[in-house]
Amino acid sequence: MMLPNAVPVSWYLILSAILFSMGVAGFLIRRNIITVFMCIELMLNAVNLSFVAFSYELKKIDGQLFTFFVMVVAAAEAAVGLAIILTVFRHRMSLEIDDVSSLKN
Amino acid sequence: MNSLFPTSADFIRFAPEIVLTVVGTLLMLLEPLTGDGKGEKPQLRWLAIAGLALAMAAAIFAYGDPGPAFNGMLLVDGFGTFFSVLVIGTGLLTVFCAQDYLIREKQENGEFYALLLFSIAGQCIMATANELIILFIGLEISSISSYILAGFLREDRRSNESALKYFLLGSFATGFLLYGVAWIYGLTGSTNLATIQATLAAGGVNPRLLALSAALMFVGFAFKVSAAPFQVWAPDVYQGAPSPVSAFLSAGPKAAAFAIFLRVFTTAFGSMADRWAPVFWGSALLTMIVGNFAALRQDNIKRMLAYSSIAHAGYVMVAVTSHSTVGTAAAMFYLASYAFVNVGAFAVVSYVAAKGEKHVGIGDFAGLAARQPLAALVMTIFFTSLIGVPLTAGFFGKFYIFKAALDAGMVWLTVLGLLNSAVAAYYYLRVIVVMYTHEPSVAVNELEPASSGLQFGWVAAAAATLALGIFPSALLEFASRAAILR
Amino acid sequence: MPESLAQQYFPLLVQILLAVLVAGGMVAAGLLIGKKVKNRVKEMPYECGMTPTGNARERFSVKFYLVGMLFILFDIEAVFLFPWAVVFRELKLFAWFEMVTFVVLILAGFFYIWKKGALDWTQTETSKAHKPPTALDLMLSDELEVAGRR
Numbered sequence: 001m002m003l004p005n006a007v008p009v010s011w012y013l014i015l016s017a018i019l020f021s022m023g024v025a026g027f028l029i030r031r032n033i034i035t036v037f038m039c040i041e042l043m044l045n046a047v048n049l050s051f052v053a054f055s056y057e058l059k060k061i062d063g064q065l066f067t068f069f070v071m072v073v074a075a076a077e078a079a080v081g082l083a084i085i086l087t088v089f090r091h092r093m094s095l096e097i098d099d100v101s102s103l104k105n
Numbered sequence: 106m107n108s109l110f111p112t113s114a115d116f117i118r119f120a121p122e123i124v125l126t127v128v129g130t131l132l133m134l135l136e137p138l139t140g141d142g143k144g145e146k147p148q149l150r151w152l153a154i155a156g157l158a159l160a161m162a163a164a165i166f167a168y169g170d171p172g173p174a175f176n177g178m179l180l181v182d183g184f185g186t187f188f189s190v191l192v193i194g195t196g197l198l199t200v201f202c203a204q205d206y207l208i209r210e211k212q213e214n215g216e217f218y219a220l221l222l223f224s225i226a227g228q229c230i231m232a233t234a235n236e237l238i239i240l241f242i243g244l245e246i247s248s249i250s251s252y253i254l255a256g257f258l259r260e261d262r263r264s265n266e267s268a269l270k271y272f273l274l275g276s277f278a279t280g281f282l283l284y285g286v287a288w289i290y291g292l293t294g295s296t297n298l299a300t301i302q303a304t305l306a307a308g309g310v311n312p313r314l315l316a317l318s319a320a321l322m323f324v325g326f327a328f329k330v331s332a333a334p335f336q337v338w339a340p341d342v343y344q345g346a347p348s349p350v351s352a353f354l355s356a357g358p359k360a361a362a363f364a365i366f367l368r369v370f371t372t373a374f375g376s377m378a379d380r381w382a383p384v385f386w387g388s389a390l391l392t393m394i395v396g397n398f399a400a401l402r403q404d405n406i407k408r409m410l411a412y413s414s415i416a417h418a419g420y421v422m423v424a425v426t427s428h429s430t431v432g433t434a435a436a437m438f439y440l441a442s443y444a445f446v447n448v449g450a451f452a453v454v455s456y457v458a459a460k461g462e463k464h465v466g467i468g469d470f471a472g473l474a475a476r477q478p479l480a481a482l483v484m485t486i487f488f489t490s491l492i493g494v495p496l497t498a499g500f501f502g503k504f505y506i507f508k509a510a511l512d513a514g515m516v517w518l519t520v521l522g523l524l525n526s527a528v529a530a531y532y533y534l535r536v537i538v539v540m541y542t543h544e545p546s547v548a549v550n551e552l553e554p555a556s557s558g559l560q561f562g563w564v565a566a567a568a569a570t571l572a573l574g575i576f577p578s579a580l581l582e583f584a585s586r587a588a589i590l591r
Numbered sequence: 592m593p594e595s596l597a598q599q600y601f602p603l604l605v606q607i608l609l610a611v612l613v614a615g616g617m618v619a620a621g622l623l624i625g626k627k628v629k630n631r632v633k634e635m636p637y638e639c640g641m642t643p644t645g646n647a648r649e650r651f652s653v654k655f656y657l658v659g660m661l662f663i664l665f666d667i668e669a670v671f672l673f674p675w676a677v678v679f680r681e682l683k684l685f686a687w688f689e690m691v692t693f694v695v696l697i698l699a700g701f702f703y704i705w706k707k708g709a710l711d712w713t714q715t716e717t718s719k720a721h722k723p724p725t726a727l728d729l730m731l732s733d734e735l736e737v738a739g740r741r
Contacts, residue, residue, distance in 0.1 A: 007596070013291075020284055027277055036273060043280035047287050054291035063290060066238050068670050070283065073245045075667035077279075079660040080249050081272050084256050086656060088265045100266050103341045110685055130699045137706035 012053035019046035033085050033095045037078075044074045111175055118174035118181040118233075120163035121189055122226045128156030129222035136215025145208050146215065150200060153218035157197045157225070164189040164229070173235065177297055180235035183587025187437055188232035188364040195357040195444045196225045201562035202452030203349030205555060209460050210258060210347070217257060221353065224250035228361035237286045237296040240365050244282070244329070247358050248275050255346040255354065263462075267345025274328065274338040282325025288318030289373075301373040319374055319381060326369070329362035332422050333391035336415045340399070343411035348458060351407060352451030355414040356444035363421055363440055367433055370425065371590050378428045385426040386518060392419030393525040400532050406454055407465050409532060410447070413491060416529060417443050423522055424506045427513035433588035435505035438581050442490065442498030442573050449566030450487040453480050456555055457548060464548035467536055472545030477552055481540045483563040488533040490570045493526055498573035505581065657709055668697055 019042055026039035048067040055063025085095070092099055116123070132149055139146055168186040173179065199221065207213035227246030234240035252275065256268025290296050292314055293304040304310065324335065331339040343351040374381060396416025403409035417439075424436035457473065457480070458465050474481035490497035493504075503526060510519045555563075573580060636643050671693065679686045704710060 020280075023280065027273075033269070033273075037276075040273070040276045040280060043277075044283065047280065047283045050284070050287040050291065054287065057291070058294050060294065062296075065674060066287075066290070066296075068674065069238060069242060071670060072667050073242065073249075075663050076245070076249055077272075077276055079664050080252055081276065082656065082660050084252065084265070084268045084272050086653060087256060087259050088269050091262050091265055100269060102262055103266055103345045110682075126696075130696065133703050134699055137703065 009053050009057045012049060016046045016049040016053065019043075019049065031097050033088070033097050033100075036097060037081055037085065041074060041078065044070055114170060114172070115174040117170065118167045118172070118179060120167055121160045121193070121229050124156060124160040124163050125193075125222045125226035125229065128152065128159070129219045129226065132156075132215045132219040132222065136219070139215070145211075146213050149215045149218055150204060150213065153200055153222060154197065156222060157193055157200065160225075160229075161190055161193040161197070164193060174233075177299070178236045178239045179230070179233045181233055182590075183583065184364070184368065184433075184437070184590055185233035187441075187584065187587050188360060189229045191360050191441050191444060192225050192228040192232065192357045195353065195360070195448060196221055198445065198448045198452075198562055198566055199349055199353040199357075201558050201565070202352060202448060202455065205559045206347065206349050206455045212258065217254070220250045220254050220257075224254065224353075225357060228357055231361040232364045234365065234368075235298050237289065237298070237301075237369075240369070241279075241283060241286060244362070244365065245279065247361060248279065248329075251275075251350075251354055251358055254350045255342055257347055257350060261347075261461075263345040264347060265345075267342045270338055271342040271346075278325045278328030278335070280325075281321050281328070285318045285321030285323075285325060288314060288321065292318065298369065298373045302375060305373070306376045315377070316380065319377070320384075322369065323381070323384065326362060326366040327388060330359055330366060330418050330421075331392075331415050332388050332418050333395045333415070334388075336392065336395060336418075339415055340408050340411040343414065344405060344408045348407065348451050348455030348462065351411070352448040352455070355411070355447050355451070359414070359418065360440045360444055363418075363425075363436060367425060367436060368590060371428065371433060375428075382426055382428060385422060386515065389419050389422035389426050390518060390521055392416070392422055393522060394419075397525050397529045397532075401528070403532070404467055405465050406467050406470065406536065407451075409467070409536075410450060410454070413529070413532070414447065416525065417491070419525070420503060420506055420522065423510050423515075423518055426518065427509040427515060429509060429513055430585065430588045431505070431512055432509035433590065434581065434584040435502070435509045437584040437588060438505055438573075438577070439502035441580065441584075442502045442570065445566045445569040445573075446487045446490045446499065449483060449563055449570070450491070452559065452562050452566070453484045453487070456480060456559060457552065459548060459551065464546075467539060469546050469548040470536055470540050471543035472549050473540040476545050476549050477555070479560065479563065480555065483567040484540065485537050486567045486570055488537055490574065492530045492533050496571070496574045498570045498577070500574060501577040501581070654712060661704060661709065665697065665701070 023039045023041075023043035023046060026042065027036055030036050030039060048070050051063045051066045051070070055061065055066075088100060089095060094100075132152060135149060135152070136146075139148060164186055167181050168183070171181050171183070171186070174181060179185075200218065203217070204213065207217060224247050227243045227248070227250065230243030231240060231247060234243050252268055252272040255271045256264050258264035286296065289301060292310050293301045295301055295304065305315070327333075328335040328338070343355060346354065370378075370381065393416055396412050396414070396419055400409050400412035400416065403412060421436050421439055421443075424432040424439065426432070427435075454465065455462075456477075457470060470484075473484070486497065490499035493499045493502070507519045507522060510522070638644075672690075675686060675690055682689075
């Protein structure tokens with residue numbers, strides 16, 4: 001359904017940019033590993049929003065297909081990442097990123 | 106518009122990845138069905154070696170009929186084949202060099218080899234990708250497998266930490282890269298590198314947004330090749346990961362990441378080279394300086410090699426900055442020589458480190474020449490190549506890179522790069538001196554002889570280093586022909 | 592056809608208002624008309640009508656996370672079935688072979704996790720011989736065991 005005065009695509013792109021920036025900021029500021037990881041997921045989903053918006057704007061379907069790939073990659077990343085976080089937790093009993101710093105010279 | 110249905114040529118050009126995936130899956134399936142609980146699975150090791158050899162043969166065979174595959178998603182050309190063969194070769198060398206380590210840690214299992222093969226499959230896709238989404242998928246296949254490999258010793262604190270840092274920063278970089286891809290798609294309406302190149306050359310694309318998306322992709326790539334200022338993850342990851350994995354990470358994924366870096370920035374963004382070159386110039390210089398000067402202060406040899414790997418990424422960045430066919434060929438030659446050297450050097454480290462990686466200080470290498478002359482000899486060959494002494498691969502690598510830089514008129518970068526390699530000589534020579542002149546350390550006295558597989562790995566890597574150093578022309582000629590990217 | 596953006600989204604606004612009114616009205620009605628009783632039973636956390644056992648901040652068995660992660664993976668993979676289903680009629684046999692390849696790879700992964708014991712919820716060493724362990728036993732005994740280790 002194409003409405004004549006639907007929300008302009010640039011709004012979606014701005015929203016996506018805001019979400020992406022929130023992800024980046026959260027990644028840099030937050031100290032809890034799970035929160036940091038969620039910020040990465042937020043970045044990926046912001047990209048998905050961009051893809052869909054561009055796909056709509058360009059009247060091409062492939063942008064929407066890319067989101068499938070991004071979603072699957074994000075899921076694989078989530079599974080591996082959570083497994084790594086769990087093993088780290090088993091050793092340190094902590095999810096604070098500052099506690100994970102035994103590698104220094 | 107091509108047909109939707111792939112032809113046999115498509116499958117031949119995709120054969121290396123198919124072989125790696127099938128053998129990797131087979132290894133994964135055989136893992137629970139084999140083994141005697143002693144942590145030793147030679148049959149799976151040989152299956153992995155056979156799979157890698159077959160994949161390499163497939164990659165070379167596919168080059169007999171180069172061209173695009175699957176509607177231009179992949180492009181089998183000299184450049185792609187060069188990097189495919191390089192990463193598969195790195196994988197083969199890693200398998201030989203890892204076996205002692207894995208058996209010692211009772212961790213030789215199908216998963217290690219399966220993940221290695223999957224990672225290499227991803228890198229082969231990266232090498233031949235001609236489309237940003239395929240490139241992204243290849244990169245992720247390679248990266249996700251590498252994250253697990255870095256944390257392969259589940260019970261080891263350092264290995265966990267290495268995996269966590271690699272995972273978090275790697276995914277962060279992926280986010281940037283992908284956002285750049287999304288914007289390029291939005292601006293040019295395509296993710297095919299050739300189409301993007303044509304669209305950008307024709308002009309009419311908003312230059313600010315284009316610069317933004319190129320910058321986002323640069324951040325993503327720079328993270329993956331550990332170029333400054335995005336190199337912070339590398340020392341911790343290479344230090345904490347199991348030594349054979351560090352060897353692989355600093356050779357295979359890095360070479361493949363440089364392959365996509367070169368391909369994207371010389372083809373798709375080639376027409377705006379005058380705008381990205383200054384950024385690369387600064388990044389190359391900073392990478393060399395950070396790597397070399399930090400390596401000077403390290404006492405842990407793995408951490409030192411990690412910083413050295415950053416410095417070498419800086420030299421390759423110099424070649425990328427020159428943005429010429431000569432520069433691309435020099436980068437290819439350099440990455441090939443560096444891959445063999447680094448896998449070999451980390452293999453010697455993994456040998457001296459002994460169980461649980463206790464002995465990774467530079468002092469632990471004292472007197473290695475007296476007790477284990479072969480290990481000391483190959484380590485010397487690797488380190489002289491890293492310094493860039495003539496008759497080793499590293500000399501010609503550096504020579505071609507700085508020649509390309511001079512050809513491109515970057516006199517200052519060349520001078521500063523040469524000064525950097527002079528600084529670098531100090532920390533490599535220190536290890537050589539310790540190995541040959543000091544009294545044997547406790548670590549060295551306790552060493553058991555290396556297995557024949559590990560010795561083969563050392564000798565093969567050292568032979569490749571010397572061969573490229575004495576007869577560089579064959580590889581360089583191929584690289585020069587392959588470096589003409591379209 | 593509505594013209595301006597505001598007009599298009601007017602029904603949505605009405606719906607939001609209605610939802611707030613209904614929900615707020617119910618809470619307000621409860622506050623105004625309802626009887627106020629305070630005792631221990633009333634203050635207890637609600638657990639489907641049963642007496643709560645233990646602290647709500649109990650640490651769960653890692654197996655929950657493991658199954659959760661595996662679920663994410665296999666669930667998301669199914670997303671590729673949708674575009675496949677759209678073009679299935681045009682691509683005919685080729686699409687079938689493609690999907691068979693895809694499903695075989697997924698099944699290989701399934702076989703792997705199955706054989707590795709990731710789906711095995713029974714205890715191996717510390718199982719109580721006379722009765723099957725309850726979920727609580729699992730939580731208390733192996734909260735930090737990684738499943739699938741043999």
